[in-house]
Amino acid sequence: MEFVKSVPNDKEQILAAIKSQINTHREVDLKKMLEELHPADIAEIIESLAEKQRVSVFGLLSSEKAAAVLYELNSEIVAPLMESLDKSIAAEIMDEMSTDDAADIIGDLKDEDKAKLLNLMEYADAEDVQELMDYPEDTAGGIMTTEYVAIREDITVERAIQVVREFAQEAETVYYVYVINERNQLVGVISLRELILAKSSATIADVMRRKVVSVNVQTDQEEVANMVAKYDFLAVPVVDNNNQLLGIVTVDDVIDVIREEATEDMYLLVGTTEIDDEEDLYHRIRKSVRYRLPWLLITLMSGVISGQIIKSFSGALNAMVALAFFIPLLTGMGGNLGTQSSTIIVRGIATGQIDSRKILHNIIREGLVGLSIGLICGFIVAIFAVLWQGKPILGLIVGLAMWGNMVTAATIGTLVPLLLKKLNVDPAVASAPFISTTLDNTGLIIYGSLTMLFFKFLI
Amino acid sequence: MEFVKSVPNDKEQILAAIKSQINTHREVDLKKMLEELHPADIAEIIESLAEKQRVSVFGLLSSEKAAAVLYELNSEIVAPLMESLDKSIAAEIMDEMSTDDAADIIGDLKDEDKAKLLNLMEYADAEDVQELMDYPEDTAGGIMTTEYVAIREDITVERAIQVVREFAQEAETVYYVYVINERNQLVGVISLRELILAKSSATIADVMRRKVVSVNVQTDQEEVANMVAKYDFLAVPVVDNNNQLLGIVTVDDVIDVIREEATEDMYLLVGTTEIDDEEDLYHRIRKSVRYRLPWLLITLMSGVISGQIIKSFSGALNAMVALAFFIPLLTGMGGNLGTQSSTIIVRGIATGQIDSRKILHNIIREGLVGLSIGLICGFIVAIFAVLWQGKPILGLIVGLAMWGNMVTAATIGTLVPLLLKKLNVDPAVASAPFISTTLDNTGLIIYGSLTMLFFKFLI
Numbered sequence: 009m010e011f012v013k014s015v016p017n018d019k020e021q022i023l024a025a026i027k028s029q030i031n032t033h034r035e036v037d038l039k040k041m042l043e044e045l046h047p048a049d050i051a052e053i054i055e056s057l058a059e060k061q062r063v064s065v066f067g068l069l070s071s072e073k074a075a076a077v078l079y080e081l082n083s084e085i086v087a088p089l090m091e092s093l094d095k096s097i098a099a100e101i102m103d104e105m106s107t108d109d110a111a112d113i114i115g116d117l118k119d120e121d122k123a124k125l126l127n128l129m130e131y132a133d134a135e136d137v138q139e140l141m142d143y144p145e146d147t148a149g150g151i152m153t154t155e156y157v158a159i160r161e162d163i164t165v166e167r168a169i170q171v172v173r174e175f176a177q178e179a180e181t182v183y184y185v186y187v188i189n190e191r192n193q194l195v196g197v198i199s200l201r202e203l204i205l206a207k208s209s210a211t212i213a214d215v216m217r218r219k220v221v222s223v224n225v226q227t228d229q230e231e232v233a234n235m236v237a238k239y240d241f242l243a244v245p246v247v248d249n250n251n252q253l254l255g256i257v258t259v260d261d262v263i264d265v266i267r268e269e270a271t272e273d274m275y276l277l278v279g280t281t282e283i284d285d286e287e288d289l290y291h292r293i294r295k296s297v298r299y300r301l302p303w304l305l306i307t308l309m310s311g312v313i314s315g316q317i318i319k320s321f322s323g324a325l326n327a328m329v330a331l332a333f334f335i336p337l338l339t340g341m342g343g344n345l346g347t348q349s350s351t352i353i354v355r356g357i358a359t360g361q362i363d364s365r366k367i368l369h370n371i372i373r374e375g376l377v378g379l380s381i382g383l384i385c386g387f388i389v390a391i392f393a394v395l396w397q398g399k400p401i402l403g404l405i406v407g408l409a410m411w412g413n414m415v416t417a418a419t420i421g422t423l424v425p426l427l428l429k430k431l432n433v434d435p436a437v438a439s440a441p442f443i444s445t446t447l448d449n450t451g452l453i454i455y456g457s458l459t460m461l462f463f464k465f466l467i
Numbered sequence: 468m469e470f471v472k473s474v475p476n477d478k479e480q481i482l483a484a485i486k487s488q489i490n491t492h493r494e495v496d497l498k499k500m501l502e503e504l505h506p507a508d509i510a511e512i513i514e515s516l517a518e519k520q521r522v523s524v525f526g527l528l529s530s531e532k533a534a535a536v537l538y539e540l541n542s543e544i545v546a547p548l549m550e551s552l553d554k555s556i557a558a559e560i561m562d563e564m565s566t567d568d569a570a571d572i573i574g575d576l577k578d579e580d581k582a583k584l585l586n587l588m589e590y591a592d593a594e595d596v597q598e599l600m601d602y603p604e605d606t607a608g609g610i611m612t613t614e615y616v617a618i619r620e621d622i623t624v625e626r627a628i629q630v631v632r633e634f635a636q637e638a639e640t641v642y643y644v645y646v647i648n649e650r651n652q653l654v655g656v657i658s659l660r661e662l663i664l665a666k667s668s669a670t671i672a673d674v675m676r677r678k679v680v681s682v683n684v685q686t687d688q689e690e691v692a693n694m695v696a697k698y699d700f701l702a703v704p705v706v707d708n709n710n711q712l713l714g715i716v717t718v719d720d721v722i723d724v725i726r727e728e729a730t731e732d733m734y735l736l737v738g739t740t741e742i743d744d745e746e747d748l749y750h751r752i753r754k755s756v757r758y759r760l761p762w763l764l765i766t767l768m769s770g771v772i773s774g775q776i777i778k779s780f781s782g783a784l785n786a787m788v789a790l791a792f793f794i795p796l797l798t799g800m801g802g803n804l805g806t807q808s809s810t811i812i813v814r815g816i817a818t819g820q821i822d823s824r825k826i827l828h829n830i831i832r833e834g835l836v837g838l839s840i841g842l843i844c845g846f847i848v849a850i851f852a853v854l855w856q857g858k859p860i861l862g863l864i865v866g867l868a869m870w871g872n873m874v875t876a877a878t879i880g881t882l883v884p885l886l887l888k889k890l891n892v893d894p895a896v897a898s899a900p901f902i903s904t905t906l907d908n909t910g911l912i913i914y915g916s917l918t919m920l921f922f923k924f925l926i
Contacts, residue, residue: 044678048697169663176660183642183659183701200642200659201635204628219503237726238507240719242642242701259718260699263725267696267818270729274814277733278899280807289832297839300807307803308844311796312851318792325788332784332791333777336907337770339795343802344766344900348739348759355733359726373748380756385767392771440737440899441803448795 023053030061039068047073051080054089063092071097075104083116090125099128107133108153108255111140140255148232149225151265152246152255158186159212161196166208172200181243181258187216194220194245194253222247225254232257233265234360273358276436277351279303303441310445314339314452321456324463330397331459334389334406335452341385341410342417342451343444349374349421350443354435357425364429371422378418386411401465409455416454417447482512489520498527506532510539513548522551530556534563542575549584558587566592567612567714570599599714607691608684610724611705611714617645618671620655625667631659640702640717646675653679653704653712681706684713691716692724693819732817735895736810738762762900769904773798773911780915783922789856790918793848793865794911800844800869801876801910802903808833808880809902813894816884823888830881837877845870860924868914875913876906 022045029038042050042065050069054062054077066089069077078086078101090098102110102125114125114137126134136154143149157175159168168185176182185203187196196216198206206215222245223232236244236259243256275281281299318325318335325331353370356362362370390407394400421443425435459466481504488497501509501524509528513521513536525548528536537545537560549557561569561584573584573596585593595613602608616634618627627644635641644662646655655675657665665674681704682691695703695718702715734740740758777784777794784790812829815821821829849866853859880902884894918925 046680046698173663176664200663204632204659204663205635221505237719237722239505240722242718259701259722260696263696263699263718263722266722266725266729270725270733271814271818274729274733274736274810278807278810279803280811289835292832293835293839296836297843300804300836301840301843304800304803304840304844305847307800308796308847311793311799314795314799315792315855318795319789322788322791325791329781329784329788330778332781332794333774334770335791335794336773336777336798336911337767339799340770340773340802340904340907341763341766343799344738344763344903345759347899348737351733351737352739355730359730373751376748376752377755377759380752381760381763384756384760385763388764388767396774440806444802444903445799448799452795 022049023056026053026065027057027061030064035068038065042068043070043073047076048080050077051082055082055085059088062089067093067097071100072104074101075109078113079105079109083113086113087117087121087124090128095128102128103130103133106153106155107136107140108151108155108261110137115141115145143225146229147225148223148227148229148246148257149254151229151232151261152225152257153261154255156184156186156243156245156253156256157182158188158253161187161189161211161213161216163212164208165203165206165210165212165215168198168212169203169208172203181256183242184245184256186220186245186253186256187212188253191250192253193251194222194247196220197245220245222251223257224249229265230269230358233262233269236262237266238360269358273354273436276434277354277440279441307441307445310449314445314448317449317452317456321459324456324459324466327463328402328466330399330402334393334409334455337389338406338409338413338451338455339448342413342447343440345378345381345414346417346421346443346447347440349378349418350425350440353422353425357429357435364426364435367423367426367430370426371419374418374422375415378415381418382411382414385414399466401462405455405458405462405466409451409458412454412458413447413451416450420447420450481508482515485512485524486516486520489523494527497524501527502529502532506535507539509536510541514541514544518547521548526552526556530559531563533560534568537572538564538568542572545572546576546580546583549587554587561587562589562592565612565614566595566599567610567614567720569596574600574604602684605688606684607682607686607688607705607716608713610688610691610720611684611716612720613714615643615645615702615704615712615715616641617647617712620646620648620670620672620675622671623667624662624665624669624671624674627657627671628662628667631662640715642701643704643715645679645704645712645715646671647712650709651712652710653681653706655679656704679704681710682716683708688724689728689817692721692728695721696725697819728817732813732895735893736813736899738900766900766904769908773904773907776908776911776915780918783918783925786922787861787925789858789861793852793868793914796848797865797868797872797910797914798907801872801906802899804837804840804873805876805880805902805906806899808837808877809884809899812881812884816888816894823885823894826882826885826889829885830878833877833881834874837874840877841870841873844873858925860921864914864917864921864925868910868917871913871917872906872910875909879906879909 026038026041054065057065062085066074066077110129114122117125126137129137140154157172159171172182172185183200185198185200186194187198189195196218197220198212198216202215221239223235225246225248232244241259243258245253246255246257248254279300353362357364386407389410390403393406394403424443428437429435485497485500513524516524521544525533525536569588573581576584585596588596599613616631618630631641631644642659644657644659645653646657648654655677656679657671657675661674680694680698682694684705684707691703700718702717704712705714705716707713738759812821816823845866848869849862852865853862883902887896888894
């Protein structure tokens with residue numbers, strides 16, 4: 009978590025310099041240049057190189073740096089890069105890695121590559137990594153690291169600082185020191201800040217905080233992230249059902265979770281998926297089509313139903329073709345309002361701002377918004393229809409349809425994600441395509457019914 | 468950043484206990500109970516109480532705790548709460564606050580309340596706060612704190628640790644110690660972890676890192692957040708154009724920025740705004756309507772244009788009413804695909820995954836997705852139209868319209884946010900309502916034109 013190195017102000021320039029140094033085999037300069045860069049930047053540079061150049065640049069890194077870079081690299085590059093290295097060097101790099109980073113990297117690989125990389129590690133480490141990989145990816149266990157500093161409560165502050173010094177190189181964060189008892193149960197915590205402020209002769213038991221916020225290893229990663237965000241923690245300890253300390257989740261991983269979850273929700277809301285800039289154009293498009301098409305086919309089926317609904321009042325439509333003019337207006341407005349409602353609910357549930365158990369409360373609130381907006385929009389549309397077509401009855405039908413449509417839209421847009429949450433399905437699948445096409449059909453049913461009702465006045 | 472206190476497992480239960488203790492005037496118990504809670508939890512509890520109870524609970528807190536709670540409270544509660552207190556106590560609370568927290572709290576108040584709270588502070592602090600409030604809210608300056616630890620490079624490690632000890636109480640984070648020269652320019656950084664590992668007799672100049680990543684005070688907060696996320700920093704220093712150190716942005720504030728920006732983008736994408744759970748139902752609905760209505764009225768106007776477009780081919784529609792059956796299908800599909808594209812671009816720009824300068828590259832990629840999906844959907848719809856209505860020519864028109872519509876949708880959905888970014892407008896205003904209603908119209912124009920073209924074969 010702690011590289012404070014130079015960030016290239018002009019990446020293109022650095023990249024050009026590196027390429028020229030590869031071509032002219034000025035390895036010493038290149039090595040020096042790379043050592044000064046942040047691993048995240050080196051990873052970006054390596055990804056933009058041709059495969060052969062990747063290997064030669066990666067090979068120049070110290071094993072410590074290489075481990076950090078490996079973590080930042082796109083998973084598809086990792087396996088071929090490691091295989092191109094000497095076995096002993098590859099093993100050294102794997103040893104430099106924290107177990108959670110190793111688990112993340114290896115977890116993303118194909119099965120045959122997984123075994124290869126695990127075999128490079130020391131037995132104890134490999135076991136730890138294997139264990140970490142067994143936790144579901146989106147739980148506290150899946151994002152935690154096992155490299156933390158834990159001490160016993162009977163030692164002195166002076167001794168504790170010594171322990172921190174010893175572990176500072178290896179641990180992910182030394183800014184919290186956890187206190188455990190003989191059964192490895194979490195009994196306290198002390199921050200490094202408090203530790204250096206404390207009297208060196210005091211025992212840890214005297215100065216530690218006994219009330220520790222921890223999360224269970226099975227807690228959903230989104231919940232862990234919300235907790236860290238709320239309490240401004242730098243790390244949170246992870247325990248099993250017996251309160252035994254298993255690991256910690258650090259704030260940098262929490263940031264990744266928050267960003268990922270937001271992206272995932274946004275994409276899910278419109279029925280699409282992340283694009284991966286590493287793959288070539290053909291694969292990216294194929295992947296994109298494969299993911300987005302099913303959602304759009306559902307929309308398509310729903311559109312066919314829309315056609316069927318319109319067909320059912322085609323008698324009226326034949327008599328007065330102006331009825332068709334208002335179809336996109338009605339369906340579009342319903343879809344937009346409904347999508348607003350469902351987005352508010354989905355995001356509110358994710359950030360913990362909305363209590364998903366208060367179904368009625370939320371429906372009333374959004375329903376009233378729909379009622380108000382529907383009243384205004386219905387009125388405007390009615391006026392417009394009368395002025396445009398000169399038929400008051402058409403204005404009445406269109407205005408009422410708009411109003412009913414908006415109330416339905418707000419209600420359904422609110423209800424669907426809340427119900428999904430209750431069924432333990434990610435509420436973000438209450439996506440815009442799904443909500444808006446459903447609302448196309450409810451809107452058309454309302455419009456058709458009103459048309460039928462007033463049909464005799466229309467012609 | 469460092470409270471590690473108990474989190475109530477059952478909030479309802481704690482709330483009930485607190486209410487009963489208020490009613491029975493068991494202030495000592497209540498005080499003890501509150502001291503053990505995290506400020507964020509106390510804030511939640513206070514917000515759920517009646518106004519009179521709020522004052523009595525808040526009055527029980529120590530000034531240190533009260534300052535932390537104040538920061539977590541909804542801004543509408545802050546002013547009345549502080550006014551209800553004795554002036555000297557209120558002043559004490561303001562003194563406990565870090566300058567950036569104070570600036571955040573005061574910045575959210577009405578102008579007359581701002582002055583009142585500023586007057587409670589010591590002159591130097593109030594000046595600092597005033598300065599912080601002058602930076603735009605969404606820049607590095609707007610989210611930074613001025614409470615950091617800075618040292619000179621000629622002191623020893625031992626002395627530096629002593630300085631950290633002295634400032635540990637006041638500074639927002641002591642985990643990075645910044646090194647400045649005589650002109651207050653940032654020349655280096657050392658982490659607390661490195662400091663406790665270093666030889667105590669060494670000078671800071673020997674052990675510090677000279678390459679420091681910093682951000683300019685005017686840098687956009689989203690860019691700061693992306694940087695902290697990428698490099699896994701706990702804090703990043705903020706400098707002016709002369710590299711003089713002005714403050715630091717800490718990771719907890721970055722987490723807030725990331726969450727806020729994601730929420731803002733999501734809401735902007737559907738043309739809505741945050742709901743504020745503190746206000747009463749009437750005000751919430753009024754606010755919601757006021758914000759969402761303008762977007763929906765734009766949609767409405769666009770829907771009127773849709774009507775006009777349909778009217779322009781009403782001759783064909785009169786001749787064959789089945790043409791109307793496919794209107795929701797075509798407009799719906801275009802809107803959904805276009806919204807997918809614009810969401811991908813908007814989110815990609817926000818997270819830095821998409822290079823917004825590569826306009827053509829992005830359009831080609833999404834355009835090809837639209838082409839592929841359009842081909843599949845157009846084919847399905849055409850088959851369906853033929854089977855349903857028995858007219859091959861209708862199938863041809865609807866299929867071609869679908870195809871053209873999907874390509875247009877992907878292109879416009881990609882182009883609009885990229886253009887907005889180029890014009891320095893937040894690309895998230897390329898919202899679903901705007902994109903999808905625009906696409907309704909382009910879709911109808913394509914459908915209408917094809918109908919006109921093949922009109923003679925239709926009847």
